[in-house]
Amino acid sequence: MEYNQVTPEVVAALQQIVGEKYVWTERDKRIPYGQDEGTGQPCLPDVVVLPATTEELAAVVRLANDVVIPLIPRGTGTGLEGGAVADSRGGIMVSTERMDRILEINEDAMYMTVEAGVITAVIQEEARKRGLLYAGDPCSGDCCCIGGNGATNAGGNRAVKYGTTRDQIYAIEVVTPTGKIAHLGKRLHKMTAGYPLEKIVIGSEGTLGIITKLTLRLVPLPPCTANLLAVFPAPAKALSLVTALPKAGITPTCLEFMDYDVIAVVQDWLKEKQPCPEGGAYMIIQLDGKNEDTLDEDCVTADELCRSLGAVEVFMADADKVWKARKAFTEASAAECPVAAMEDFVVPPDKLEDLLQSLKAIGAQTGVVFRGVSHAGDGNIHLDVLRRGFADEADEKAKITAFEDQACAAVYEMGGAISGEHGIGQSRKALFAKYTDPVALELMKALKKAWDPKCILNPGKLF
16 A cells, blocks of 8 residues: 655644644654653654544544554553554554543443543543443553553453453444544444454554544443462462363452462562462462452462362461562562563363473473463463573574464464564564464455545554
8 A cells, every 4th residue: 555654744734633732743752752661672653643522533543544554553552562652654643642531430320431542440430430331451550551451452360250352342432444433332232233343443452443432331340359378389280270270160350370470570670579489380279259358259269279189278368478579570670681572372271281291391492481370270371582582683583483384383273373462563463473373364454444544543453
């Protein structure tokens, strides 16, 4: 596709739409928008535009479509795969950060309507104040926005019980690639009335539309919560809990796995002694209950089950301390050794132990060292591939490419996928194309072409 350049005339038209104050062409102002949390060298858009309303955003999209200039939607830039970053073609970046209002909170019907730029933690807190829970819980919740969560179908720690962001959304308002405003989905518990278009836009990484408003599902805040820390002598024994807990009739809110390498690096980073034997592993189990009695029963059942599977100790953990250790992984890992690549594989939960063994074998074979944590309850594993043991940059690239290719082959053979929650963006396109069912890929491309004939919306992502 041939694209046109941003000209002074285009900049002037953008200023007419949103006001001169919110159209940035200065390099210093564009630099923060040139990368996300996972990309390397910045790639700057030609102009950054900050609309305040859906109507303004739609007008910006219509302009980009009319003059055939790439348009890149962006929330807060916390993604890891270059999904909200311009490529070498430049273009117009449109940020939803000014669209940050909570429009309605209905406590009785348990829903909230918000604009796309509202920070996820703010939504969680406003729900909590009213005795309600917004169950979406990405690890970057303090700084990511809800529109970005919708665009990537963000997951997080609570997905094992409540599902991903798609499961928390009743309806969305979307600006289409041609600049029309669509209202997709309804605040209904069931509907069979045409294609579920909201489900398709959610997770499409800004390639099919820009989410501007969301109606979110809320649930009652659990009255009682307990956090257990089960210490196992080996990863295999810990991961056996993934299938054993549901069979015992217990659905955890969170079920998080940490192996010894992760525990050791977190221990050094936090300077807090961790009660794990060398070579062992943690399983963090969060349980919610309607009252203390039923919660106590579930805790006893979980404790007994863990010990029957070989746990050397099961603690009733301090929530702040145990989650501090879990969430310190990314910072602790990067502080101990630079990270060369991050992986986000997902497999059926019962295949997680097999995957971990396969990844270790592939790492040994290709000369790649990694450490990882897992949202074990939903089969999602995050790896930090360490910049360690490579002769030079060319050796690093070759070995990581070989590791990722073989790892993806193992993942897909087990019925898994390349990404559980980070998305494809620019970084995973080649592997996504190689391992996705070719007919499914063909259908996705046809959908993109039908919705976005000029391919102006977030080009270079996914495909």
